[in-house]
Amino acid sequence: MTHVPVTHITSDGERARRYAALREAMAGAGMDAFVICSRGDEFVRGRVQYVSDIFQWAGRGFVVLPMKGEASFVTDPLWGTGYAMQGMWLNDYRQPDDAGTEIGAILSDHGLATGTIGIVGLADITSVADYNSMRTALPGANWVDATDLFDDVRAIKSQEEIDSTIETGNIMRRVFNALEAEIRPGVQEVDVLSEAHRLARQLGCMEGIALMGRAPFQCFGPGTRGVIEKDDVMVIDLEWGGPLGYWVEVRRVYSFKPPNDEQKAFWEMRVESFEACVQAMKAGEDSDTVLDARDRVYDKYGYDARDANSYTAHGIGIDSLEPPWVPGKPRIMEENMMINLHPAVGGFSDAETGARLGGISIADNVLVGPDGGTRMVDQTDEWIVLDA
Numbered sequence: 001m002t003h004v005p006v007t008h009i010t011s012d013g014e015r016a017r018r019y020a021a022l023r024e025a026m027a028g029a030g031m032d033a034f035v036i037c038s039r040g041d042e043f044v045r046g047r048v049q050y051v052s053d054i055f056q057w058a059g060r061g062f063v064v065l066p067m068k069g070e071a072s073f074v075t076d077p078l079w080g081t082g083y084a085m086q087g088m089w090l091n092d093y094r095q096p097d098d099a100g101t102e103i104g105a106i107l108s109d110h111g112l113a114t115g116t117i118g119i120v121g122l123a124d125i126t127s128v129a130d131y132n133s134m135r136t137a138l139p140g141a142n143w144v145d146a147t148d149l150f151d152d153v154r155a156i157k158s159q160e161e162i163d164s165t166i167e168t169g170n171i172m173r174r175v176f177n178a179l180e181a182e183i184r185p186g187v188q189e190v191d192v193l194s195e196a197h198r199l200a201r202q203l204g205c206m207e208g209i210a211l212m213g214r215a216p217f218q219c220f221g222p223g224t225r226g227v228i229e230k231d232d233v234m235v236i237d238l239e240w241g242g243p244l245g246y247w248v249e250v251r252r253v254y255s256f257k258p259p260n261d262e263q264k265a266f267w268e269m270r271v272e273s274f275e276a277c278v279q280a281m282k283a284g285e286d287s288d289t290v291l292d293a294r295d296r297v298y299d300k301y302g303y304d305a306r307d308a309n310s311y312t313a314h315g316i317g318i319d320s321l322e323p324p325w326v327p328g329k330p331r332i333m334e335e336n337m338m339i340n341l342h343p344a345v346g347g348f349s350d351a352e353t354g355a356r357l358g359g360i361s362i363a364d365n366v367l368v369g370p371d372g373g374t375r376m377v378d379q380t381d382e383w384i385v386l387d388a
Helices: 012-028 046-050 099-109 128-137 147-154 159-179 189-202 261-279 289-301 351-357
Strands: 033-039 060-066 072-075 092-094 116-120 142-145 207-214 233-241 247-255 313-315 322-326 338-341 364-367 383-385
Touching (some): 012 060, 012 159, 033 099, 046 060, 046 147, 072 099, 092 099, 116 128, 128 142, 159 364, 189 207, 189 233, 247 364, 261 289, 261 338, 261 351, 261 364, 261 383
Parallel strands (some): 033 116, 072 092, 116 142, 247 383
Antiparallel strands (some): 033 060, 060 072, 207 233, 313 322, 313 338, 338 364
């Protein structure tokens, strides 16, 4: 097969580091192997990519990683093995009729028919059919959940992973800067966001989304045929995985005239609360302290997001959503965790005020450090006023 040059290739040293860290965690939990499950979407493909350099855009995939010996990739016929093999990390690629039966055979060949097998993804994406098939294939094995064990290892980013995130952030800055020439009265939302997609892909991003919200804010969407008007306040959200698959999520606010007093006051509150959350991202602290930092600022200005059932922050890497979830899945933050921050807000005096202001927001990746976080894309926040 002709080799297709792909960008999502990690170094030999990084590959060795990941396997060593995962096997150390495996041994500490008394497990003999991981079965790492993925699905072809931005939220859960990254686990398999982390151990194989396989960027899977469709179907179901699995990597069997034993404590000793080589790993194997198993996929369903929907996606196949052709593109998977371009990662050139593994040597064993299989496309069986039944993935669970094949996984059982691989584990048996490693002498693990009665071993303790950790399933990565059992907590969230492994299908009942695949789980039952694996158990039927190896009835003597002890099947346990290893989702959090695996995710906690990959939550700590290496310098190579940090550099890959910075590369994605640099691309997003170029895309935003180019979009400023496209945003003008009379242009449809979809035309602006289509240009974002074109540029991001042309500059090497693997996959992503571009969203827009306009006041009065009801939601962010992928772009309608609605026409931008000269009095609009627009928020554009770009969420993209770069050439190595590492994601960033960044937002910027635009208008054609300076913000009025109400908008300016709300924006300044958002900037203050965002910075407070960044500074709260200290190694050794509980991730929920980010919520405390957010709420201290909101309390000063009469806002309240304590009852908001949405993420203020979440881990991010080669999946766009990784632990911790803030709120929902707290962790003790460790140095070099990568967290995307986009604080939820609420407590508006009435629904109309919420619609006017609620979508005005900030998002960026933040690297956890010993003395607080470091932003990865935008070092400062600016309400950008464009020429009409």
